[in-house]
Amino acid sequence: MPVVAAAVCPHPPLLIPDLASGAAPELSDLRELCLAAIEHLAAADSLVIVGSGPVTGTRYDATATGSFGPYGAPGVTVGSPTGTPVLPLSLAVGAWLVEQTKTAALPRVSITVAATETPAGCLALGQEIAQGNERIALLVMGDGSARRSDHAPVHLHPRAEIFDSTVAAALELADTDTLAALDPDLATELHAAGRPPWQVLAGATAMAGLRGHLGYHAAPYGVGYFVASWAL
Template sequence: MPVVSAAVCPHPPLLVPEVASGAAPELDDLRTACLTAIDGLSNATSVLVVGTGPVRATFPAAAGGSFGAYGAPAVRIGADDPVLPLSLAVGGWLLEQAKAAQLPRAYLAVPTDTTPADCLRLGQEIAEGNDRIGLLVMGDGSARRSEHSPVHLHPRAEIFDTTVAHAFQHTDLDVLRALDPDLAAELQAAGRAPWQVLAGALEGSTVTGDLTYHAAPYGVGYFVAQFILSG
């Protein structure tokens, strides 16, 4: 049972206070929920951060991430050049604020158009390793939740996000496995592929899950959940 715990978090750059600037307090509850969920990874011996990226790629712990494109050039993670896509950069930044910061880490980028079958297979491969892995799975829900969303309101956005929230709360892997990639793309739900990697990694295990945050403060669905595996 190499995957021993997992956490799901969103990846808006506004989680970084220097990016959010004066609006930073608006996401205090979300930041707290993320850090609490990530603290649940402390039973692992290493952390794998999974998120979306333009191509499938793995990155070592020293890989760099920058928030310069979001107005905070002084905020960086990692010792090497900034190569991490946003989802992984936010994941790395969150890790560095949490108790799990001292654990060895690696990063995995999964393209948003990865098929469900490939996502599940990738998760199963992760679970077949020898290390006690904590998964930090980064992904946003629909970006079409309101008229003030990054993309205009879609009538199916809230239903989609509510379905995902229910799956996290009840650890319903069947629902996560069945998420439609075409609908997720239409709704601009960036988390679909990473969540299906998670579903593959948790397959066959006894899992206790807890959804600790679900809201759409800027018209984008954000979820925080944590999972402990016991067999």
């Protein structure tokens, strides 16, 4: 099967040390786990990064520029340092993480999926990504619910932890059926930005026979973060 490995990471801008300030040590374990998961993708022929964006299906090559200026670090960029910033946050964080690893040597493309994309549309995009003969690695960027605690960006929701626990179990087991069945309305209510990218992952790997490992699941700022590795 063309998809031979996948990694799932969150995309808070605080993963970038220049943005984290005093929180940098607090997130060091999460950052290192993300980098380790991405290192395991380097044996593929090419890399596809999937993350949320304004519309579904916009594609960027490795030279596309992303800037962390809007988050307080104008000097931190990815891609071409002289280009106009075009990458949404999810793909900019993904590109930054990749560029810290040997996986950066792979040819890569980054693809957006809209927050409002239907499950069927997400699965179809995943199936499209998996077509062809190249051995593809996926880096899937997505956060869980932003309603996990009273200190979350949006106030606590009673179903947030159950939703995220369901996702965590699916990532541990490489359970594409459960990811494909995530309710988009509930995900929207819970401010779970990862729902569309995870369903792209489900579409791309449904027949790949990958095995999962969940390396991280916590909500340090009231937002669910996951790190997972899938491999043959």
